Amino acid sequence: MDKNNFWSKLGGWFGNTIRKIGRWFKSLFVSIDDKEPKLRVLIKKDSFTAVLASLTSILIGVLFGFILLLVLNPAHALGGLGAMLATGLSNPVSFANVLYSSTPLIMTGLAVGFAFRTGLFDIGAPGQYLMGAFFALYGAIILNLPWWACLILAMIGGAIMGAIPGIFKALLNVNEVITCIMFNWIGLFVVNLSISNIPPMLQSYYGSVQADRTVQLVTVNESALIPKWGLDTLFGSNYMNIGFILAVLIAILIYVLLNKTTFGYELKACGFNKNSAKYAGINEKRSIILSMIIAGGLAGIGGGLYYLSGVSQYQIAKVLQTVGFNGIPVALLAASNPVGIIFSALFVSYITVGGNAMQPEFAKEVIDIIISVIIYLSAFSLLFRNIIRKKIAEKLEKKELKSKILPSDNAGDSGHGILPSDQSKEG
Amino acid sequence: MDNNYVIEMLNITKEFPGIIANDNITLQLKKGEIHALLGENGAGKSTLMSVLFGLYQAEKGIIKKDGQVVEIKNPNDANALGIGMVHQHFKLVEIFSVLDNIILGKEPCKAGFINRKEAREKVISLSEKYGLNIDPDALIENVSVGMQQRVEILKMLYRDNEILIFDEPTAVLTPQEINELMEIMRGFAKEGKSILFITHKLNEIMAVSDRCTVLRKGKCIGTVETKNTNVRELSRMMVGREVQLQVKKGEAHPTETVLSIENLTVPSKIHKNNAVKKVNLNVRKGEIVCVAGIEGNGQTEFVLALTGLEKPNEGKIVFKDIDITKATIRERSKNGMSHIPEDRHKYGLILDYSLQENLVLQRYWQPEFQHNGFIKKAEVTKYAEKLIKQYDIRSGQGPTTTARSMSGGNQQKAIVAREIDKDPDLLVAVQPTRGLDVGAIEYIHKQLVAERDSGKAVLLISLELEEVMSVSDRMYVMYEGEIVGEFMTKDITVEELGLYMAGAKRQEAANG
Numbered sequence: 006m007d008k009n010n011f012w013s014k015l016g017g018w019f020g021n022t023i024r025k026i027g028r029w030f031k032s033l034f035v036s037i038d039d040k041e042p043k044l045r046v047l048i049k050k051d052s053f054t055a056v057l058a059s060l061t062s063i064l065i066g067v068l069f070g071f072i073l074l075l076v077l078n079p080a081h082a083l084g085g086l087g088a089m090l091a092t093g094l095s096n097p098v099s100f101a102n103v104l105y106s107s108t109p110l111i112m113t114g115l116a117v118g119f120a121f122r123t124g125l126f127d128i129g130a131p132g133q134y135l136m137g138a139f140f141a142l143y144g145a146i147i148l149n150l151p152w153w154a155c156l157i158l159a160m161i162g163g164a165i166m167g168a169i170p171g172i173f174k175a176l177l178n179v180n181e182v183i184t185c186i187m188f189n190w191i192g193l194f195v196v197n198l199s200i201s202n203i204p205p206m207l208q209s210y211y212g213s214v215q216a217d218r219t220v221q222l223v224t225v226n227e228s229a230l231i232p233k234w235g236l237d238t239l240f241g242s243n244y245m246n247i248g249f250i251l252a253v254l255i256a257i258l259i260y261v262l263l264n265k266t267t268f269g270y271e272l273k274a275c276g277f278n279k280n281s282a283k284y285a286g287i288n289e290k291r292s293i294i295l296s297m298i299i300a301g302g303l304a305g306i307g308g309g310l311y312y313l314s315g316v317s318q319y320q321i322a323k324v325l326q327t328v329g330f331n332g333i334p335v336a337l338l339a340a341s342n343p344v345g346i347i348f349s350a351l352f353v354s355y356i357t358v359g360g361n362a363m364q365p366e367f368a369k370e371v372i373d374i375i376i377s378v379i380i381y382l383s384a385f386s387l388l389f390r391n392i393i394r395k396k397i398a399e400k401l402e403k404k405e406l407k408s409k410i411l412p413s414d415n416a417g418d419s420g421h422g423i424l425p426s427d428q429s430k431e432g
Numbered sequence: 433m434d435n436n437y438v439i440e441m442l443n444i445t446k447e448f449p450g451i452i453a454n455d456n457i458t459l460q461l462k463k464g465e466i467h468a469l470l471g472e473n474g475a476g477k478s479t480l481m482s483v484l485f486g487l488y489q490a491e492k493g494i495i496k497k498d499g500q501v502v503e504i505k506n507p508n509d510a511n512a513l514g515i516g517m518v519h520q521h522f523k524l525v526e527i528f529s530v531l532d533n534i535i536l537g538k539e540p541c542k543a544g545f546i547n548r549k550e551a552r553e554k555v556i557s558l559s560e561k562y563g564l565n566i567d568p569d570a571l572i573e574n575v576s577v578g579m580q581q582r583v584e585i586l587k588m589l590y591r592d593n594e595i596l597i598f599d600e601p602t603a604v605l606t607p608q609e610i611n612e613l614m615e616i617m618r619g620f621a622k623e624g625k626s627i628l629f630i631t632h633k634l635n636e637i638m639a640v641s642d643r644c645t646v647l648r649k650g651k652c653i654g655t656v657e658t659k660n661t662n663v664r665e666l667s668r669m670m671v672g673r674e675v676q677l678q679v680k681k682g683e684a685h686p687t688e689t690v691l692s693i694e695n696l697t698v699p700s701k702i703h704k705n706n707a708v709k710k711v712n713l714n715v716r717k718g719e720i721v722c723v724a725g726i727e728g729n730g731q732t733e734f735v736l737a738l739t740g741l742e743k744p745n746e747g748k749i750v751f752k753d754i755d756i757t758k759a760t761i762r763e764r765s766k767n768g769m770s771h772i773p774e775d776r777h778k779y780g781l782i783l784d785y786s787l788q789e790n791l792v793l794q795r796y797w798q799p800e801f802q803h804n805g806f807i808k809k810a811e812v813t814k815y816a817e818k819l820i821k822q823y824d825i826r827s828g829q830g831p832t833t834t835a836r837s838m839s840g841g842n843q844q845k846a847i848v849a850r851e852i853d854k855d856p857d858l859l860v861a862v863q864p865t866r867g868l869d870v871g872a873i874e875y876i877h878k879q880l881v882a883e884r885d886s887g888k889a890v891l892l893i894s895l896e897l898e899e900v901m902s903v904s905d906r907m908y909v910m911y912e913g914e915i916v917g918e919f920m921t922k923d924i925t926v927e928e929l930g931l932y933m934a935g936a937k938r939q940e941a942a943n944g
Contacts, residue, residue, distance in 0.1 A: 278782045286761040401449075
């Protein structure tokens with residue numbers, strides 16, 4: 006008896022589950038219980054259009070890059086494209102490389118994107134990034150601090166660099182773009198000057214001949230290295246540490262801050278309409294300064310994460326590093342959505358790593374051009390988004406008009422009873 | 433085939449997600465007539481005109497000009513057909529001069545350089561011909577709404593448009609300006625220009641139009657000859673029920689003073705003089721006090737200083753026995769001051785936020801809507817749904833509709849709902865019924881009176897004589913930044929009020 010009962014129960018459960026799954030699949034395509042088909046709900050969503058638009062523009066960028074390859078070196082064009090597109094995923098070491106170089110990009114992308122949402126153009130990410138790197142290295146080499154304290158220092162360094170244009174903008178209405186550009190250079194030379202004048206930071210102090218770069222962290226303060234948690238052995242690459250995970254967590258944190266909190270509400274209000282924000286009692290000057298401080302802090306952490314990995318040494322040079330500026334396309338590509346920025350940073354770093362694998366058939370400069378073309382065309386995603394949205398709307402309208410005229414074939418389904426209304430929002 | 437029609441819109445249907453804005457509407461415009469288009473907020477008037485002007489494409493229906501089917505794909509096509517439009521929300525470049533705005537898109541050029549001299553002559557001669565007083569060199573951001581509208585009209589004239597669409601042109605004007613505008617419109621009609629005139633104001637239709645087409649909820653209710661109809665019939669056609677056109681209210685019972693203002697002086701942004709000069713004024717609980725005056729006489733600056741958006745030069749503002757002259761906007765709001773701003777796009781709304789986010793704009797920081805800095809989204813939606821229902825705010829997708837995509841009247845309703853529901857001790861309402869239809873005006877006036885009757889103070893700043901006379905209990909008249917008279921509303925006639933507003937008369941004692 007018990008056994009029979011068990012089997013019949015199991016059979017019932019099994020049948021039910023099959024039915025449920027079937028129903029779920031059906032609900033993707035046709036409307037059940039007066040709810041719209043789930044697929045239609047999905048493609049109506051803004052986020053769906055955004056992803057689709059980004060993918061389209063990336064595809065067009067890649068095609069364009071391929072044409073360039075064909076023009077420049079037809080014999081190796083296909084191989085070059087293959088290298089560019091496949092290298093990042095071809096082996097764990099390359100993939101570790103992608104993650105490693107995407108980490109600072111995520112942070113500078115977040116810096117630019119965050120400021121964008123408040124209506125500010127933070128072109129000062131390179132300077133903030135550098136200052137963050139310097140603060141982190143100073144903490145690691147001179148103050149002998151552990152890695153997390155160095156990261157906090159990095160954040161403070163970047164925040165200071167961000168605060169200056171913010172204060173100028175809020176109190177004196179000086180355009181932040183001008184201040185940011187000036188302070189990029191001021192930051193660069195202040196950092197260079199400081200490092201050259203603090204001998205213990207330089208490698209030459211420890212017996213090396215090279216006086217233009219900082220000492221390797223491993224030799225002076227191992228606790229300042231970002232923990233690896235075994236990721237290095239997993240990927241077989243010493244580029245790998247928890248930096249990427251930290252960057253992803255920070256991106257999610259920023260997403261929550263912008264979209265779920267009153268603070269984010271205020272910042273976005275200022276970005277959309279300064280007058281209305283003021284009218285609503287929001288202190289728009291405070292918002293501007295805070296937004297720039299946070300943006301600067303994010304870029305600063307990026308600098309910290311990159312140099313505290315211990316793989317790279319800071320090199321005294323007279324040019325600004327591109328990782329700061331690349332934050333701009335990374336943010337644009339993701340339409341300033343913090344979670345999207347993770348993916349756009351991964352994308353940019355992926356094709357950069359892939360691009361480097363195109364050597365020696367293609368010159369470094371050619372590769373840079375192709376990478377730039379792809380990134381540039383990817384920035385067209387906003388344009389595609391509008392086109393795609395229009396197309397989807399047109400299609401749906403036509404369908405809906407039709408379904409209004411023709412009686413729908415699933416009228417029988419409504420007999421199942423109506424589910425609680427809050428379920429209609431899922432999808 | 434009647435060739436009298438210069439424009440025919442036949443069986444126009446236009447849908448938006450979630451709403452059919454125009455449902456099989458037919459509109460025929462005769463040459464040289466003033467044709468009014470009447471309907472509630474969101475009835476589809478603006479959409480229909482946008483279809484004619486090429487901003488939207490209709491799904492169904494055809495447009496004929498002089499009997500020929502035409503396709504209007506964009507405003508340039510419309511312009512080429514001689515169709516011009518003054519939008520409800522002006523399409524002007526704020527940081528350009530008046531002249532540059534007028535010629536924008538049709539700049540007279542010589543070898544690639546703009547020939548401003550020629551343009552200036554044409555603009556000035558047009559403005560003199562039609563009595564449209566403008567300053568060609570003033571920046572748009574510095575001129576009054578009335579002048580902005582004249583700039584829009586000049587834009588059409590500059591392009592030699594023959595069919596002129598006015599989308600709620602009188603919503604922003606003073607009574608005098610309305611009369612002037614009507615004269616101008618009659619002048620246009622006499623010259624053979626045809627006018628389509630969107631409005632909610634029944635009196636204006638009766639005064640100026642030849643025929644009137646009524647829309648309700650996207651459907652065409654009918655077209656009537658103005659001389660064969662009356663205000664009551666029109667309002668019934670528009671709303672679908674009988675409307676209380678007169679504000680019903682009892683005697684006011686004012687108690688203690690809530691707001692007292694002493695010697696308030698506010699600088700002007702346009703000129704070097706003060707915009708508000710030593711204004712003394714008080715508002716008590718349980719009364720509706722109105723500041724009447726022609727636009728541009730300092731009311732705007734007065735309100736900005738009162739609500740904290742602008743700093744006064746001197747003077748004192750005492751609100752509920754606290755000196756708030758230097759208080760922040762948030763402090764004033766917390767203290768119980770609500771503000772329905774004059775410019776709903778500049779101040780009242782964040783157009784890129786959703787309706788529900790806009791409805792909590794003044795309250796998002798209250799414990800009801802946030803916990804430890806996290807917004808309680810469910811509460812916000814619930815609250816928004818309540819207000820939407822209570823105030824009949826219509827939108828395509830309910831609480832999540834972007835404010836930008838809502839019709840002007842519904843945007844205004846959202847602001848009014850937000851500010852009244854804050855339960856303020858003092859409601860500063862600047863033209864709260866601007867751009868609303870009779871049904872909504874009736875509702876808002878009722879709300880103002882209800883606020884008063886529940887012991888709140890209402891300070892109403894209005895340019896409309898009718899509103900001033902019917903809603904207020906007491907009034908101040910402002911002229912060139914000064915209070916030139918204070919009256920109990922029941923003691924003054926419209927004519928006398930007009931004299932004070934125009935500066936022809938003043939009470940010396942009033943501003944002692």
